[in-house]
Amino acid sequence: MPLLVPNRHRGKLIVVEGIDGSGKSTQLSLLSQWLRSQRIAVAFSEWNSSPLVRETTRRGKKKNMFTPVTFSLIHATDFADRLERYIVPLLKAGAVVCADRYAYTAFARDVVRGVSRRWVRNLYRFAVRPNLAFYFRVPLEVAIGRILGGRNAIKFYEAGMDLGLSRNVEESFRIFQGRILDEYEAMIQEVGFHVIDATGSIEDQQRQMRQIVMDELGDSLRNGIMRASQGDIDAAQAAARIL
Amino acid sequence: MLLKQPLEFYSEPLAGVEPEELQGKLIVIEGPDSVGRSTQVARLRAWLEHQGHAVLDTGLARGALAGKGISQAKEGNLLGPVTMTLFYATDFADRLENEIIPALRAGFVVITDRYIFSMVARAIARGEDRTWIEKVASFALVPHAIYYLRAEVRDLLTRVVLGRGAFDHWESGMDMRFGADMHDSFVRYQARIIRALDRMAKRYHFVVVDATKTPDQIFRELQKSIGKLF
Numbered sequence: 001m002p003l004l005v006p007n008r009h010r011g012k013l014i015v016v017e018g019i020d021g022s023g024k025s026t027q028l029s030l031l032s033q034w035l036r037s038q039r040i041a042v043a044f045s046e047w048n049s050s051p052l053v054r055e056t057t058r059r060g061k062k063k064n065m066f067t068p069v070t071f072s073l074i075h076a077t078d079f080a081d082r083l084e085r086y087i088v089p090l091l092k093a094g095a096v097v098c099a100d101r102y103a104y105t106a107f108a109r110d111v112v113r114g115v116s117r118r119w120v121r122n123l124y125r126f127a128v129r130p131n132l133a134f135y136f137r138v139p140l141e142v143a144i145g146r147i148l149g150g151r152n153a154i155k156f157y158e159a160g161m162d163l164g165l166s167r168n169v170e171e172s173f174r175i176f177q178g179r180i181l182d183e184y185e186a187m188i189q190e191v192g193f194h195v196i197d198a199t200g201s202i203e204d205q206q207r208q209m210r211q212i213v214m215d216e217l218g219d220s221l222r223n224g225i226m227r228a229s230q231g232d233i234d235a236a237q238a239a240a241r242i243l
Numbered sequence: 244m245l246l247k248q249p250l251e252f253y254s255e256p257l258a259g260v261e262p263e264e265l266q267g268k269l270i271v272i273e274g275p276d277s278v279g280r281s282t283q284v285a286r287l288r289a290w291l292e293h294q295g296h297a298v299l300d301t302g303l304a305r306g307a308l309a310g311k312g313i314s315q316a317k318e319g320n321l322l323g324p325v326t327m328t329l330f331y332a333t334d335f336a337d338r339l340e341n342e343i344i345p346a347l348r349a350g351f352v353v354i355t356d357r358y359i360f361s362m363v364a365r366a367i368a369r370g371e372d373r374t375w376i377e378k379v380a381s382f383a384l385v386p387h388a389i390y391y392l393r394a395e396v397r398d399l400l401t402r403v404v405l406g407r408g409a410f411d412h413w414e415s416g417m418d419m420r421f422g423a424d425m426h427d428s429f430v431r432y433q434a435r436i437i438r439a440l441d442r443m444a445k446r447y448h449f450v451v452v453d454a455t456k457t458p459d460q461i462f463r464e465l466q467k468s469i470g471k472l473f
Contacts, residue, residue, distance in 0.1 A: 052319075056309050056312035065337070065341075069340065073333040077333055080328075119379075119382070123379055125372070
C-alpha cells in the first residue's frame with residue numbers, strides 16, 4: 001500500500017516538518033525566496049488554513065469539543081480542501097509548491113493524541129507524495145527555549161492540554177512536543193525525510209537545503225516547471241499592492 | 244442479520260469506550276435519497292417511545308461540531324469530493340462520540356437516519372478508493388441492525404417529481420457532473436450509490452427492505468424485526 005499518491009504532475013512539491021520552534025518556517029521562506037529569485041514560479045501552502053473548514057475548527061477549539069478522532073478528521077478535511085482546490089491545480093500548472101507542514105504533522109501529532117498509526121496513515125492516503133520532505137531535527141529544550149522566548153501564550157490544543165498530561169500549560173507543552181518529536185524520529189526512514197540539523201546556523205541549514213534541492217530536483221527546475229519573467233513578477237507584485 | 248449484545252467496533256476501537264458498558268440498542272436506517280427513511284424513523288421513534296423506550300434519533304450532518312460547517316460549505320460550489328467525504332466523517336465521529344455512545348451508555352435506543360454506509364457509498368460513487376474510506380470509517384460501532392430501504396432509480400425519480408418537484412444539486416451529484424443536466428446526473432449518480440450500497444449489503448449484514456411497498460407495510464416489517472432486538 002503506497003503511503004501517498006506519487007506526484008505525476010509537472011510541478012514539484014516541497015514540504016518542511018518539525019516540532020514548533022524548529023525553525024522550519026524560516027527556512028522554507030528563505031528557500032522560496034531563493035527559488036523565486038531564479039524566476040521559478042513558487043506558491044505557498046500552510047497547514048490548517050482552509051477557509052471552508054475554518055469556522056468548524058474554530059468552533060471546536062473555542063468550546064473544547066474535539067476528541068482525538070474528530071481533531072484528526074477535521075484537520076484531514078482542511079488538508080483535503082487545500083489539496084483539491086489549491087495544491088493539485090498548482091502542481092498541474094507546473095508550480096513549485098512549498099508547504100509548511102504536511103500529512104506528516106498529522107502522523108506525529110494525531111498519534112500522540114491517541115489515534116492509531118495505521119489509521120492516520122490510511123486517512124491521508126489520498127495525499128500527493130512530496131518530491132522533497134525536510135525534517136528539522138532539534139532537541140526539545142532548544143525548541144522550547146525558542147518558543148517561550150518568542151511569544152506570549154501557548155494555546156490549549158497547541159500545548160496538548162486536551163490530553164490531560166499536566167495542569168501546567170508549559171509542562172504539558174513540554175511533554176506533548178517531546179512525544180511528537182519521538183514520532184517524527186520514528187518515521188524518518190518510513191517517509192524518507194531529509195534530516196536537517198536545526199541547531200546549526202540559519203545560513204548553514206539554508207545552504208544544505210539548497211544543495212539538496214539542486215541535487216534532487218535540479219534537472220526539473222531547469223526545465224519542465226513553470227517559470228516567471230520579470231514582467232510576471234512585477235505584475236504580481238503590483239497586483240498584491242492594490243489588494 | 245440482527246446482532247445481540249455486546250456491541251463492538253468494526254476494527255478501530257475508540258479510546259476510552261468500553262463496549263460492554265453500552266446497554267442501549269443501535270439501529271440504522273440506510274438507503275438512497277428520497278427513499279422514505281425519515282418517515283420511518285419518525286414512526287419508529289413514536290412507536291418505541293410508546294413501548295417505554297427512551298429514543299435518540301440522529302442523522303447525517305446534524306452534529307454540533309461540523310453540521311453547520313457542512314451546510315455552509317454546501318451552499319457554495321467549492322466542496323471537493325475528498326473534502327466532502329472527510330467533512331461528513333468528522334460529523335459522524337462527533338455524533339458517534341458525543342451523542343450516540345453517551346445515549347447507548349444510558350440505555351437509549353438510538354435510531355440513526357443513515358450511518359457510515361451512505362458516506363462510504365457517496366465516496367465510492369465519486370470515484371474514491373473503497374478500502375480507503377472503509378478504513379477511515381472503521382471506528383464505527385457495529386449496529387444491532389441495519390435496515391437498507393432499497394429502491395431502483397426509477398422509483399426515486401417518481402418520488403422526487405411527486406415530492407419536492409425539483410432536483411437537488413447534491414442529490415444529483417452535480418458537483419461531479421455525472422450527466423449533462425440535473426436529471427441525467429441524478430440518474431447516474433443514484434445508480435452508483437445504489438450499486439455501492441448493494442455491494443455492502445452482504446458484508447455488513449444489511450436487512451434489505453423493499454422500499455417500493457407502502458409506508459405502512461414497510462413500518463410493519465421494521466416493527467416486526469426490531470421487536471426481536473428486545
